[in-house]
Amino acid sequence: MSAPKKKEHRKLFTVGGDAPFQFTEAYKSLRTNLEFLSASGNCKTILITSSVPEEGKTNVAINLALTMAASGKRVVLVDCDMRKSVVSRYMRIPRNRPGLTNVITSRDDNALAGALVRMKDNGITILPVGTIPPNPAELLASPATEKIFAALQSAFDYVIVDTPPVSVVTDAAVLCRVADGVLLVVRPGVTTIQGAQLSKKNLEAVNAHILGVIMNGYDAKKTGRKDGYSYAYSYGYYDTKQDSAE
Numbered sequence: 001m002s003a004p005k006k007k008e009h010r011k012l013f014t015v016g017g018d019a020p021f022q023f024t025e026a027y028k029s030l031r032t033n034l035e036f037l038s039a040s041g042n043c044k045t046i047l048i049t050s051s052v053p054e055e056g057k058t059n060v061a062i063n064l065a066l067t068m069a070a071s072g073k074r075v076v077l078v079d080c081d082m083r084k085s086v087v088s089r090y091m092r093i094p095r096n097r098p099g100l101t102n103v104i105t106s107r108d109d110n111a112l113a114g115a116l117v118r119m120k121d122n123g124i125t126i127l128p129v130g131t132i133p134p135n136p137a138e139l140l141a142s143p144a145t146e147k148i149f150a151a152l153q154s155a156f157d158y159v160i161v162d163t164p165p166v167s168v169v170t171d172a173a174v175l176c177r178v179a180d181g182v183l184l185v186v187r188p189g190v191t192t193i194q195g196a197q198l199s200k201k202n203l204e205a206v207n208a209h210i211l212g213v214i215m216n217g218y219d220a221k222k223t224g225r226k227d228g229y230s231y232a233y234s235y236g237y238y239d240t241k242q243d244s245a246e
């Protein structure tokens with residue numbers, strides 16, 4: 001008899017609504033800094049990665065996309081996590097929709113347009129992951145993937161890319177060739193110094209342009225700092241309520 005499947009309790013914390021003011025403000029400040037970088041060079045395609053699972057890559061990718069769209073930018077969020085794709089679940093998009101992998105393997109010129117999902121309530125567009133393939137890294141390394149990213153770059157102001165952990169699999173490093181910059185997510189209590197160092201090394205090995213580090217889930221109160229300031233972008237959002245079972 002097979003072991004019972006462990007129930008997952010993943011949750012999306014989003015900017016706006018009843019989110020803490022500092023949480024939403026931190027994303028706005030990240031947006032401003034990325035806009036400055038865009039003004040002085042190309043910073044259109046931004047890859048979000050981290051060293052291991054559960055550091056908040058997907059939460060950060062979605063919130064960055066939402067924050068940019070809120071200022072009127074045309075934003076597409078591409079789910080490139082073919083190992084543990086959760087963007088569709090977080091955004092309540094049916095799991096069986098065609099997505100990136102189907103567009104990569106399609107010969108139909110309209111496949112990309114047909115796979116994009118425009119979210120009416122927040123204005124972002126999502127390219128779901130699609131059918132999970134046995135060979136994610138090879139698919140992502142294909143010339144077809146480059147063509148898809150080139151098309152997205154010309155249709156949108158920003159292309160935000162959610163990826164699997166860079167110290168575990170090569171997919172994120174493979175995708176660096178289509179990205180203008182990389183944001184590395186770290187999370188207190190989850191990220192280790194060694195993990196962060198290995199991620200940096202793996203990204204540098206493919207000449208990735210590391211734009212910065214995002215500290216996700218940082219709680220100023222727990223550090224004992226009375227002024228509450230930190231020298232990193234912080235995205236503290238600790239929910240005191242119990243995670244809702246999804």
Ligand SMILES: Nc1ncnc2c1ncn2[C@@H]1O[C@H](COP(=O)(O)OP(=O)(O)O)[C@@H](O)[C@H]1O
Nearest residue numbers: 010011053054055056057058059217235237238
């Ligand atoms: N800032 C945060 N505060 C509290 N919980 C968070 C925060 N960021 C992420 N989480 C939680 O951590 C889990 C993993 O987040 P996710 O974005 O899916 O990580 P990853 O993509 O790195 O695997 C989710 O249950 C999510 O709700």
Ligand SMILES: [Mg+2]
Nearest residue numbers: 057058081086
């Ligand atoms: Mg993720």
